[in-house]
Amino acid sequence: MSEVVFRKAEKRDIPSLVDLNIRLKRLNEEFDPLLRVRSDIADKSKQYFETAMSSPNSLVVVAEDGGRVVGFIKADIRERTFYEPRMEGNIVEFYLLPEYRRKGVGANLLEYAVKLLKEKAEIITAEFPSLNEIAVEFYTRQGYRGIVSIYARES
């Protein structure tokens, strides 16, 4: 593994982003049957990243190793209608290939994304499946705590 670098995503990254996003959603599926992956996930992912990259209110950053995209974060800037601070940077996707985990790459990628989000947002939040204990542990270690819960009923 050479030096991993972080940068904003570009159009040419979309095929890699789609692949990593599918891995992320399949991982989510492992945690909860209510997160069953759609059959058209590849197409949806492609549109998703195209939209995000052309929106001023979204951020997609990648971790790159030797020219290869090995991880990414996608976040949205949104206004909190009723609360202070008003502007929120909401991390909605975060994936890193297995080989790059437990080496500090994830924490550094998060730090990079947070730095960019802070240009527009005052508070940073992150979303992930409730049963993903690895994410709970990761964000807790980075100083985050739960503020909202989303509950679902099977029927």
Added chain:
Amino acid sequence: MYFVSEVERFGKVAVKAAPYYGGKLEIVPKIPVRSLEDFAVWYTPGVAAVCKAIAADKELSFDYTWRWNTIAVVTNGTRVLGLGNIGPEASLPVMEGKALIFKFLGGVDAFPLCLNITDRNKFVEVVKTLEPGLGGINLEDIASPDCFYILDRLRQEMSIPVWHDDQLGTAGATLAGLYNSLKITGRKLSKTSIVLFGAGAANIATARLLEKAGANMSKMILVDTKGILHAEREDMDELMLKNPWKYELALKTNKAKISGGLPEALEGADVLIAASVPGPGVIKKEWIGKMVENPVVFLLANPVPEMWPWEAKEAGAAVVATGRSDFPNQVNNSLVFPSVFRGALDVRARTISDTMILRAAQALAEFIPEEKLTAEHIIPTMEEWEVYVYVAAAVAEQAVAENLARRPLSYDEEFVRARKVIERSRKVLMSLMERRLIKPLPQVDQP
């Protein structure tokens, strides 16, 4: 060779003998009982003095009771032989058989415990409570991947040896065979590229032990039902959650990230260790042909190896081993577990470390003197009963060196002791047979 008809014949004898003898084991006293008055010594009131001594020093339980030589063979019956999840009751005949081998080959008193527990955490908690009365635990026939979790936790949390033969015994025997195969073919373990076909309990444990032995993990390739394992395979996240042991190996092995199946994995490999599904025909001759010159091929599936050994030879294999006694080079757990426990129990080891297993594998390999080492004889057979004494002494010495022994013994002391204990166990059985207290095997009608 065991033909199908022969397997059937063994089955017929076993089914007739099982009710005839009412199982395979019983508990026989080893102290004199001259009259009922002796019970006042062996039982109350005399026994209270022994109890008080142990209460004052719990380590004395190893001297004053059968604890020094007694282990439990514990299962939940979730993966019995090749029969699958047949439940704890149906697993009992296997556990009795295991205990018999422990006693006959290692002089170890082992008794079966079939637990009605499938929850792995509950299983761990129950087994942990058994520690005060036992010298060791042999886990048996527990499904993968729970068996990894259970073994790892119990090895860490108990202060007596815990062993799972499907993992450690197989890995130890495989490594012993591999040491001699490499010697014969002039290879060094650190420079050898090894392909493991099948990623169940046996091969995962073998990979982990090979790492401890100094194998080159970057060059190692594991192949399972989904093909070659590598760090970017699609199911990696699923493995991370469901089989972290395989996940760890995926991160460490196959740094070249070769993908595909067994044929691709074998391209240019030195060694194949197959522990997958019964053959023949699972591995093709032309795949062996893709390996380097003079490859080493272990075909460990039972009851029929992944391909016939002669096919592997015809395809160029220099050394071939299987799991069967009717072919040369049987990689056999029974060469390992009786003596490992003999040595570990005699020094009252707190655990059986991986390095103790490595030492056992070395001792097993070195038992064959150089002049007798051939491609057809890389591993001793069960008939060479002296091998158990050598391995026990090596294991005991290693435990002492690692400061794991409650009662240190030298190599020579354990050598003498192991021989005595194992010999006694055989003599007792022989004399019971001679005196017809154990009846001869019942006749079964020949087909």
